[in-house]
Amino acid sequence: MTRTGRLAWPTAIAVAVVVAVGFLCGVHVENLHNGLLGLSFTFVGALVVRHSPDPDSPGHREGRLFLLSGVASGLMFTCRQIGYAPEVPGAAWFAWCGIWPLPLVMVLTGVTIMAFPTGRLPGPLWRRLAVASAAVAVPLALMSALWPVEYGRTGVLVDHPIDLPGAEAVQGFFTVASNIAYPGFQVLWVACLLVRMLGAEKPESRQLWWFVGAAAASVVAMVLGIVVGDSPIAGLLFVSLLPVAAGISMVESSYERLVTDLRTSAQRIVTAGDDARHRLERDLHDGAQQRLVTLGLDLGSLVELAAASGNTSLSDAASRARVELLEATAELRELAQGIHPTILTEQGLVPAVERLADRSPIPVTVRARLSARLPGELEEAAYYVVSEALTNAVKHSGAGAVSIELELVADGVAVRVSDNGRGGADVGGHGLVGLADRMLMLGGRLVVDSGDGGTTVEAVLPCA
Amino acid sequence: MRVIVADDALLFREGLTRVLASIGFEVLGVAGDGEEAVRLVGQDPPDVAVLDLRMPPGHGTEGLEAAVRIRERWPSVGVLLLSQYVEAHYALRLMTEFEGGVGYLLKDRVSALESFGQDLRRVAAGETVIDPELVSLLVARRREEDPLGALSERERDVLSLMAQGLSNVAMAETLFLSTKTIEANVSSIFTKLGLAPDARDHRRVLAVLTFLRGGG
Numbered sequence: 001m002t003r004t005g006r007l008a009w010p011t012a013i014a015v016a017v018v019v020a021v022g023f024l025c026g027v028h029v030e031n032l033h034n035g036l037l038g039l040s041f042t043f044v045g046a047l048v049v050r051h052s053p054d055p056d057s058p059g060h061r062e063g064r065l066f067l068l069s070g071v072a073s074g075l076m077f078t079c080r081q082i083g084y085a086p087e088v089p090g091a092a093w094f095a096w097c098g099i100w101p102l103p104l105v106m107v108l109t110g111v112t113i114m115a116f117p118t119g120r121l122p123g124p125l126w127r128r129l130a131v132a133s134a135a136v137a138v139p140l141a142l143m144s145a146l147w148p149v150e151y152g153r154t155g156v157l158v159d160h161p162i163d164l165p166g167a168e169a170v171q172g173f174f175t176v177a178s179n180i181a182y183p184g185f186q187v188l189w190v191a192c193l194l195v196r197m198l199g200a201e202k203p204e205s206r207q208l209w210w211f212v213g214a215a216a217a218s219v220v221a222m223v224l225g226i227v228v229g230d231s232p233i234a235g236l237l238f239v240s241l242l243p244v245a246a247g248i249s250m251v252e253s254s255y256e257r258l259v260t261d262l263r264t265s266a267q268r269i270v271t272a273g274d275d276a277r278h279r280l281e282r283d284l285h286d287g288a289q290q291r292l293v294t295l296g297l298d299l300g301s302l303v304e305l306a307a308a309s310g311n312t313s314l315s316d317a318a319s320r321a322r323v324e325l326l327e328a329t330a331e332l333r334e335l336a337q338g339i340h341p342t343i344l345t346e347q348g349l350v351p352a353v354e355r356l357a358d359r360s361p362i363p364v365t366v367r368a369r370l371s372a373r374l375p376g377e378l379e380e381a382a383y384y385v386v387s388e389a390l391t392n393a394v395k396h397s398g399a400g401a402v403s404i405e406l407e408l409v410a411d412g413v414a415v416r417v418s419d420n421g422r423g424g425a426d427v428g429g430h431g432l433v434g435l436a437d438r439m440l441m442l443g444g445r446l447v448v449d450s451g452d453g454g455t456t457v458e459a460v461l462p463c464a
Numbered sequence: 465m466r467v468i469v470a471d472d473a474l475l476f477r478e479g480l481t482r483v484l485a486s487i488g489f490e491v492l493g494v495a496g497d498g499e500e501a502v503r504l505v506g507q508d509p510p511d512v513a514v515l516d517l518r519m520p521p522g523h524g525t526e527g528l529e530a531a532v533r534i535r536e537r538w539p540s541v542g543v544l545l546l547s548q549y550v551e552a553h554y555a556l557r558l559m560t561e562f563e564g565g566v567g568y569l570l571k572d573r574v575s576a577l578e579s580f581g582q583d584l585r586r587v588a589a590g591e592t593v594i595d596p597e598l599v600s601l602l603v604a605r606r607r608e609e610d611p612l613g614a615l616s617e618r619e620r621d622v623l624s625l626m627a628q629g630l631s632n633v634a635m636a637e638t639l640f641l642s643t644k645t646i647e648a649n650v651s652s653i654f655t656k657l658g659l660a661p662d663a664r665d666h667r668r669v670l671a672v673l674t675f676l677r678g679g680g
Contacts, residue, residue: 282523289548290473296575297479301486304577326572330597333549343551346524351553357678358552363606366678401608 002055004064008046011067015042015074022078025085030155031077036240037109038074041066044247051251059250061119065112066243072105083156092158099154100145103137103181110185114192116246117207117253122196129188136181140174149174190215207249214238214245266441267377274340274380281340289336292329299325341383349379353386353404362394362402362419369407378461381438382406382415385446388431389417389457397421397455412444412462418454425450432457465588466490466508470501470530471516471546480514480574487581497521498530509538511588516571517547517554528554532561542587546571550598552677559592559673564666567593567629592629592669599627602676614656622649627672631665 019035045066052059076098082088083095111130114121121127144150147170148160193215197208222235299322306315344352350368357364373379386404393402399421407414425448432448439446444461467489471477474496481491492510495501497520505513513534515527531543544567545558558566567587573595574580583593603612603624615623625635632650636643654661657675662668 285518285548286473290476293548293571293574294473294476294479296572297476297483300575300577301479301483304486322575326575329572337549342518342549343553347553351551354553354677355551358601358605361606363608363610365608 002053002060004049004055004060004067005053008049008063008067011071012042012046015039015071018078019074022081025081025088028081028084028155030153031080031084033237033239034073034077034080036237037243038070038072038077040240040243041070041073041109041112043070044243045070048247048250052254057254058118058120059254062112062115062117062246062250063119065115065119066246069105069109069112070243072101072108076101076105080154080156083154083158086157092161095154095156095158096145096161099150099156100141102144102150103140103178104134106182106185107133107137110189113189113211113242116193116211117250122192122199126192129192133181133185133188136177136184140178140181143170143174147171147174150178207253210245210249210252211242214242218242263441263443266437270377270437270441274377277340278345281336281342284332284336284339285342289329289332292325292332296322296325296329344379344383345376348373349382349406352379352383353406356387356390357404360390360394360402362399364390365401365403367403367405367407369405370413374413375463377438378413378442378463381435381442381444381461382413382459384438385415385435385457385459386417388435389455392425392431392457393417393419393421393455396425397423399454409460412460415459415461416456417458418456420454423450423452423455425455435459465512465585466492466510467512467514467584468493468495468501468504468510469514470495470498470504470519470527471514472496472519473516476571483574483577484514484581484584487577489581489584498526498533501530502533505534505538505541509541512542512544512584514544514546514584517545525554528557531558531566535562535565540565542566542584542590544569544584544587544593546574550595552598552602552673555594555598556670556673556677559594559666559670564592564664565590568598569593569595570597586629591631592666594628594669594673596624596628599624599673599676602627602673605676605678607678611657615653619649619653619656622646623653623672626650626653627669627676629665629669 015038019038022035045063045068048059048063048066052063054060079094079096079098081098082091083098085091088094107130110133111121114126114130121130146162146164147167149167149171151160193208193212197205197212200208218235218238218241221238225234299318303315303318303322306312306318341352341355343355350366350370353368354366357366374382386406390402390404393399397419399419402417402419405414405416432446435446438444439459439461442461444459446457446459449456449458465488467484469477469480469484469491471480471494477494477496481494484491492508493504495504498515501513501515513531515530517525517527519526519530527545527547531545534541534543542565543562545554546569547554548571550568550570555568558568565587567583569580569583573583586593603620612620612623621639622635625638630638632643632646635641636646639646651661653659659671659675662671
């Protein structure tokens with residue numbers, strides 16, 4: 001596990017402790033959102049980092065940024081909280097630590113949001129803009145560190161610990177500059193998010209929707225709060241939900257990636273197996289079967305020659321050998337078609353299923369409502385569902401009849417094999433489990449219903 | 465009787481050519497794929513073209529496609545398809561695409577030289593030949609309410625031969641019965657199975673195959 005991975009939860013817990021300590025100084029509406037942002041960013045960051053252990057994965061990178069933003073907000077919160085308790089020794093310096101970094105933390109949080117969900121800024125333009133906002137934030141933070149220019153907004157009860165001349169002049173400049181810069185930072189990350197969402201591919205855009213939804217909710221709460229209650233608190237509290245929404249979508253998307261990976265590997269397994277079977281059938285057809293058929297031809301000639309020469313014992317022996325050979329080729333034929341029925345690739349699902357019905361020892365009715373050929377892997381999967389279900393019905397059900405239905409449904413093709421046997425099929429057994437890879441690969445589902453009235457195996461295979 | 469042979473397996477093709485020559489056929493030429501077979505037929509149309517079903521380039525149903533092209537341009541040429549597998553699906557397709565003069569046999573059948581020779585002659589004469597293995601599979605196919613259960617043993621035998629493409633006269637010879645008895649059996653089969661009787665052998669085979677396949 002990476003260092004970030006190991007430190008993720010301890011960091012989150014440390015931030016929680018620090019924030020809890022901050023709350024000992026009471027609840028102060030002007031500072032509340034910092035505490036909540038600290039908690040939500042670190043906890044979601046820790047969760048995401050532990051959920052995406054690969055340090056190069058997007059989740060891990062973004063989780064790291066979350067942790068960083070959370071730690072900064074949490075520390076700032078508690079330092080500022082102490083500023084509301086002037087009796088604490090060093091309260092002025094604590095408050096100072098909780099106030100001057102504000103522009104820097106805003107930029108850090110902005111970059112964290114701009115990097116969502118990949119942990120990287122979407123392009124060189126955005127990197128330049130991030131650098132530019134940092135270049136604006138540094139002098140603002142410096143001013144705030146030297147003069148009490150930010151103190152008016154925070155409501156802390158202590159004074160700025162440094163007393164330099166020129167405070168009024170700096171305050172005038174700072175107010176104008178920060179009134180431009182702070183909303184500017186906000187506009188920047190909102191713009192970045194929108195641009196990213198408009199250009200995003202499907203899985204990423206779904207993640208962004210979560211995030212944008214939460215951002216929009218916080219804006220609505222902010223406006224409503226100001227209009228109705230004359231307070232930005234509701235909006236600020238909603239902002240701390242932003243990391244939670246982001247975390248949900250990152251965890252969800254990492255599950256989606258997992259499912260995609262599993263599906264890809266199932267596809268590899270299934271395709272490799274199918275290829276091997278096709279090859280084997282082809283090799284038998286062009287090799288052993290061809291040779292045996294040719295041998296049969298030679299034995300046939302031998303029978304004729306022996307008969308013509310009047311040697312009946314020789315012609316009898318040759319005849320017996322020929323009959324024996326024909327039985328062997330018949331067995332080989334069944335074997336080869338069991339490995340892979342040529343008619344499935346050549347003519348499609350319905351002829352192949354009817355072929356199974358022709359050969360079934362119990363009566364089979366086939367009702368097929370498919371007019372066109374389906375994609376190869378779909379036909380193959382549907383065929384093996386029918387083949388397995390039919391084999392089970394013959395071996396275990398004691399059924400007197402089987403019915404097979406194939407039809408197109410809204411989201412793909414439905415395959416239904418029902419028998420009128422004794423039911424009670426072991427859903428986990430009977431080779432149907434062997435179809436799990438095919439189902440996973442196609443995102444299909446297989447339902448086995450085995451009651452008193454018989455067993456029904458139903459598969460729905462989606463067309464990609 | 466003149467034939468051409470198309471098969472991509474060299475040894476089998478040569479063996480078949482030799483055997484056909486030994487039982488009195490004149491092999492006009494051999495081909496390794498469907499294209500070449502069509503060209504050969506065009507040069508000098510034979511009585512029958514013997515075609516492997518699965519040939520290059522696709523190893524699918526090239527033989528069948530060549531057969532269709534041959535018959536479109538030279539309707540008098542019989543086509544006999546050989547395959548390592550016989551499928552009802554292909555049999556029905558052949559029966560619907562061609563009006564007699566067609567055969568579909570397992571490759572194994574060539575080892576019984578004499579009957580293979582007879583099958584070839586029947587195809588050349590415009591009759592229909594369907595592999596007995598396929599027919600017995602279909603006759604044995606289990607049905608929920610088996611209409612074949614109403615048939616007598618003798619009628620089942622007649623039905624099998626009928627599905628293989630034999631005419632009433634040929635069936636009479638095979639079963640050592642009089643043509644009249646066969647005719648009585650045939651009409652009884654048609655009545656019991658609810659099939660429309662048809663004088664022409666090819667349509668009769670098609671009806672029986674379709675019925676056996678479960679297509680009613």
